Amino acid sequence: MSDERELTAVMHRAMATRAATVGDATALAERIIRESDGVAVVDHGRPPSRIHPWLVPLMAAALIVFLVGSVVIGVRVLAGRGNQPAVQPPPAPVTSGAPTGSPPPSSAPSAGPTSTPSTGPTIKTVPAGSPVPAGFRVFDLTWISTDTGWALGTAPCAGGRCAQLARTVDGGASWTAGPALPSAMQHDIATCDAGCIANLRFADATTGYAFGGAGLYLTTDAGHSWRQQPLPAGPGGQGTSLLLGLEIADGTALRLVAGCLPGCPLTLQRSVVGTSSWQSVPLPSGGMTSGGQLARAGNTVVIRTSGNPAGGAGRATSVLFGSTDGGARWRTITEPCPALPANAGYSSEVDTTEVSVAGDGTIAVLCEPRQAGTGQPATIMTSRDGGASFTVTASDPGGSTLDHLAAASGSDLLVSGAGLMHSADSGAHWQRVLAPVSYLGFESEQVGRALIDSASAGQGSAVVWTTIDGGAHWTAFTFPG
Amino acid sequence: MTEQTSSAEFALFVRAHTNDLLRSAYLLTGNRAAAEDLVQDTLLRLYPSWSRVSAADVPMAYVRRSLTNNFINGRRGKNSPAQREYLVADTPERATPTDFAGHLADADLVQDLLASLPPRARAVLVLRFLHDLPDEQIAADLDIRAGTVRSIVSRSLTALRGELARRDRPALSPQSKGRPS
Numbered sequence: 146m147s148d149e150r151e152l153t154a155v156m157h158r159a160m161a162t163r164a165a166t167v168g169d170a171t172a173l174a175e176r177i178i179r180e181s182d183g184v185a186v187v188d189h190g191r192p193p194s195r196i197h198p199w200l201v202p203l204m205a206a207a208l209i210v211f212l213v214g215s216v217v218i219g220v221r222v223l224a225g226r227g228n229q230p231a232v233q234p235p236p237a238p239v240t241s242g243a244p245t246g247s248p249p250p251s252s253a254p255s256a257g258p259t260s261t262p263s264t265g266p267t268i269k270t271v272p273a274g275s276p277v278p279a280g281f282r283v284f285d286l287t288w289i290s291t292d293t294g295w296a297l298g299t300a301p302c303a304g305g306r307c308a309q310l311a312r313t314v315d316g317g318a319s320w321t322a323g324p325a326l327p328s329a330m331q332h333d334i335a336t337c338d339a340g341c342i343a344n345l346r347f348a349d350a351t352t353g354y355a356f357g358g359a360g361l362y363l364t365t366d367a368g369h370s371w372r373q374q375p376l377p378a379g380p381g382g383q384g385t386s387l388l389l390g391l392e393i394a395d396g397t398a399l400r401l402v403a404g405c406l407p408g409c410p411l412t413l414q415r416s417v418v419g420t421s422s423w424q425s426v427p428l429p430s431g432g433m434t435s436g437g438q439l440a441r442a443g444n445t446v447v448i449r450t451s452g453n454p455a456g457g458a459g460r461a462t463s464v465l466f467g468s469t470d471g472g473a474r475w476r477t478i479t480e481p482c483p484a485l486p487a488n489a490g491y492s493s494e495v496d497t498t499e500v501s502v503a504g505d506g507t508i509a510v511l512c513e514p515r516q517a518g519t520g521q522p523a524t525i526m527t528s529r530d531g532g533a534s535f536t537v538t539a540s541d542p543g544g545s546t547l548d549h550l551a552a553a554s555g556s557d558l559l560v561s562g563a564g565l566m567h568s569a570d571s572g573a574h575w576q577r578v579l580a581p582v583s584y585l586g587f588e589s590e591q592v593g594r595a596l597i598d599s600a601s602a603g604q605g606s607a608v609v610w611t612t613i614d615g616g617a618h619w620t621a622f623t624f625p626g
Numbered sequence: 627m628t629e630q631t632s633s634a635e636f637a638l639f640v641r642a643h644t645n646d647l648l649r650s651a652y653l654l655t656g657n658r659a660a661a662e663d664l665v666q667d668t669l670l671r672l673y674p675s676w677s678r679v680s681a682a683d684v685p686m687a688y689v690r691r692s693l694t695n696n697f698i699n700g701r702r703g704k705n706s707p708a709q710r711e712y713l714v715a716d717t718p719e720r721a722t723p724t725d726f727a728g729h730l731a732d733a734d735l736v737q738d739l740l741a742s743l744p745p746r747a748r749a750v751l752v753l754r755f756l757h758d759l760p761d762e763q764i765a766a767d768l769d770i771r772a773g774t775v776r777s778i779v780s781r782s783l784t785a786l787r788g789e790l791a792r793r794d795r796p797a798l799s800p801q802s803k804g805r806p807s
Contacts, residue, residue, distance in 0.1 A: 152783045155790070156755040159736035164649035164756060166733070167658055170665075174644035177666050178637045181673045272670030 180274045182369055273324040273369075277311045279626025282605025283596055284334045287347045288588040292316045295323060295368075297345035297355065298605050299334050301626075306333040308342060310368055317594070317611050317622050324368040330355060335604045348393045348418040356388050361400070365419050374421055377412060380404045386412070390439030392446070393418055399472045401439040401448060411437055411450050415472050428466055429477040442502040444471045445531065447478070449500045449510075463496040467508070467532040481526050481535035482512030492516040498523075499550040504590045508532050509552035511560065523547045523562075525572055529555055538572020549582050554590040557615035561585065565595065567616040579610060579619055591615050632676045639679075640669060643686055647693060653752045654697045656741050668693040691767045694753065698745045698768070735789050739782065746770070750778045 278300035288294035293314050300309040308331045310323025332341035334357075342362065347353035355362045355371065362371040376385040386402040389411075393399075398416045400423065403409050414423040428448070437450040448466040465478035485493040494515040501509045508528040514521045522543065526535040542560050549561040558568045565579035580597050583606060587593035592613050596606035607626075610619045644665060651661035672679050672692055682688040740748050749768060753759045754775070761779075765772040 148787070149783060152786055152790075153755070155732055156736060156751070156783070156786060157758075159732040160653060160752070160756045163733035163737050164653055167648055167652040167661060170644040170648040173648060173662050173665065174640045177640050177644065177669050180666070180670055181633070181636060181640075272667075272673060275667050275670055 180272065273312075273322060275322050277320050277322050277624055278309060279624075280306075281309060281311060281624045281626070282306075282335075282599060282607055283311075283609060283624070284343055284584075284605045285345045286584065286586060286594050286596070286609070287345045287353070288586075288594075289347050289349055291589055291592040293350065294588070294594075295345055295347055295353070296320065296609065297334075297343070302331075306335070307331045308334060310345075311624075316592075317609055320622070320624070326355075326368075327371055329373070330362060330371060344391070346391055346393050346398075348396070348398070352419040354391055354393070354398065356391055358387075360385070361388055361391070363419070363421065372421070377402055377404070377414075380409060389437045392439050392441035394441055394443050395471055397471050399439060399441065399446060401437050403437065411448070413439075413448065413472065413475075426472060426475070428475050430464070438500055440500040440502045440508075441472075442504050442506070444469055445502050445506045445508070446472045447500045447502055447508055447532065448475075449497055451496070462494070463498070465497060465500070465510075465532065469531050478532035481510055481528070481532075482524070483537075485514060485521055499548065501550045501552040503552035503554050504587070505554050506531065507552050507555040508535075509550055509558055510535065511547055511550040513547070525550065525558060525560060527552065527555065527558070527571065538568070540573060540575065542566035542568070542572075542575040549585040551585040551587055551593065551616075553587045553593055553615045557590070557617075559585060559593075559616045569615065569617055576617075578616065582610075587616075595619065632680070635680050636669075636673055636676045639685060639689075643689070644669075646686070647689065650690060650752055650756060651693060651697070653737075653740060653756060654694070654745075654748055656737065664693060664697055668696050671696075687767075690753075690757070694749045694767060698749055736786070739785055739789065742785075743782070747778045747782070750775055751782055754779055 280301045281298050282300070283296045283298040285297045286294060287297075294312070294317065296311040296313075298309055298311065299306040308326050310326060311320045312323045313320045326342075330342045334341050334343045337358075341357050342355045342360075343357040345353065345355050351367045352365050353363075353368065354374075355364075361374040361376060363374050364371045376388060379385055386404050386409075389401040389403055391398060391400040396418050398418050400414050400416070402412045402414065404412075411428065413426045413428055415426050416423045437448060440447045440449070446468040450464050450466075451462065463480060463482075465480065466475045467478045468475045480497060482495040482497050484495055487493055492515055495512050496515050497510045498513045499511040503509070506529070508531070510526050510528075511523060512526060513523045522541045523546070524541045525538045527538065528535045538558070542562060543566070547560045547562045549559075549565075551559045553559065556569055556571050558572050559578075560566055561582045563581065564577040565582050565585070566575045567578045568575045579595060582595045583598040583603075584596035585593070586595075592611070593616060595610040595612075597608060597610065598604060599607055607624050609622045609624075611622065612619045647665045647668070648661055651664040652658060655661045655664055668689065672689060679685050679688050740751060743751070746768060750764055753764045753767065754761075759767070761772045761775045764775045768775075
């Protein structure tokens with residue numbers, strides 16, 4: 146036997162032996178089959194054939210003509226879209242990849258359907274569990290634990306950018322693509338103004354909500370299919386209400402809606418997570434609103450709204466409602482922000498412009514002068530008794546324009562201004578820890594996430610920042626591209 | 627092909643061939659976790675176009691070619707902080723000292739050899755010695771010249787000889803001459 150034959154035999158045997166040590170792949174196979182359930186299949190119609198070289202430029206030219214024509218069709222459809230129809234009963238589930246309703250706008254190409262030929266640019270469906278597409282930008286985050294969370298963002302697709310989900314099960318150390326979203330939910334979040342799905346909330350591993358100006362969608366199978374949820378009718382029974390916020394805790398979902406902004410009453414509705422039945426919950430006063438915010442941690446819930454816009458939205462006063470039983474019953478919280486000293490040069494009114502509720506029940510509010518240009522700093526106040534009383538922090542974080550207030554706990558407070566400012570001593574001292582953020586949230590008293598917009602504001606973030614010490618220190622995960 | 631038919635055929639294929647694909651992926655990546663990801667990624671990327679895969683002369687060859695090229699093209703294994711590290715050079719599980727004289731020792735040695743090679747060379751060896759593909763087929767799958775395939779194989783066998791000689795394996799004659807590299 147020659148040396149080479151012996152070596153070849155050794156190589157054969159060694160590789161076979163080594164390969165056999167990998168073990169059984171049955172579980173992997175079943176997992177792959179499960180993951181494939183949410184992936185759209187393209188009907189090629191005929192088996193592959195050899196492509197002769199002379200066909201390539203001809204096909205390229207045909208493709209260009211096809212794409213140009215598709216964009217024209219998409220623009221005409223977009224221009225023709227009118228007001229949203231009146232609320233209808235929930236339609237059939239929207240399976241990822243299947244078109245629904247009106248043809249999508251050109252910026253949101255339809256997935257490859259099997260029953261309806263696509264007339265627009267074809268979306269590139271990313272199988273769940275595969276790498277997050279290059280160029281992914283995050284707009285919202287939701288966590289069911291400090292390990293498991295989802296990101297809603299956009300990724301490049303034919304024709305622009307399309308909504309994309311990503312998922313992590315290791316606290317954000319790594320991410321994989323989530324199930325493809327149906328075409329009705331596929332928008333470039335950065336450019337669709339109020340008419341898109343821009344928010345995501347998951348209650349557990351399978352049940353979640355996606356919502357925004359385009360409506361509210363529910364999934365009960367980890368995002369493989371989504372069912373549009375009806376919203377209350379708008380003024381005069383026309384159109385649908387605007388969804389101002391949705392928060393989940395302890396098996397219940399709360400949503401804050403208004404028929405119109407400004408000038409319509411604010412409505413709070415409550416539902417068992419995963420169901421389509423919502424019940425309205427009485428609020429202490431249902432006055433006209435010019436905006437609202439829903440903040441929740443467990444059973445502690447606060448609604449911030451601006452009321453009394455009779456004199457114009459600019460004269461609206463902030464109103465707070467509080468609940469300590471998960472939103473079943475509500476009381477009015479006296480506006481905590483103290484007025485400025487009387488001054489002939491400007492209004493002394495100060496409003497609560499943001500609210501945050503920490504896991505330990507601490508309520509933090511951001512107080513800002515109603516009139517711009519007063520030179521008076523924004524301040525932060527906290528309550529540890531459910532809003533019965535508030536204390537101003539010993540010092541303010543600096544700056545008259547602050548946003549993205551977050552209370553990780555009664556001790557750890559954060560707010561974004563010239564940078565993300567953190568205090569570990571209930572506001573006595575502040576330190577800059579990050580650049581200004583576009584998103585800030587805590588899933589526990591220690592673990593939280595922040596997003597910083599990419600080069601252009603409103604374009605989403607390529608980086609998810611994570612803190613595990615209440616906001617004092619942050620580490621980055623950067624999506625490729 | 628309807629979506630249901632495609633889905634059913636995909637499931638049949640996955641159940642029948644994932645074991646083999648995982649073995650190839652394991653030799654390519656060096657660890658099970660990375661191998662599973664490579665197999666899953668490859669199959670799920672092919673799923674949307676499964677009718678095309680099913681219509682190929684040998685669907686398994688089509689899928690194996692995709693898997694190998696996915697590995698080579700760096701869909702896995704890039705040392706990027708934004709992606710999972712697949713530890714391509716990860717030290718594989720070692721045979722226990724009592725197994726040293728057995729086949730597992732050879733397997734460890736070959737795994738070390740694979741780990742020392744760039745992705746394309748590694749793929750050549752796996753296709754040649756695990757799947758017994760001819761040089762011309764390997765060249766077509768990886769879009770390289772057949773001569774390059776033969777060169778990679780030759781150099782690898784030479785390296786293997788050296789490693790075996792260092793261990794003083796009695797199976798080889800000390801006067802054996804290898805092919806010139």
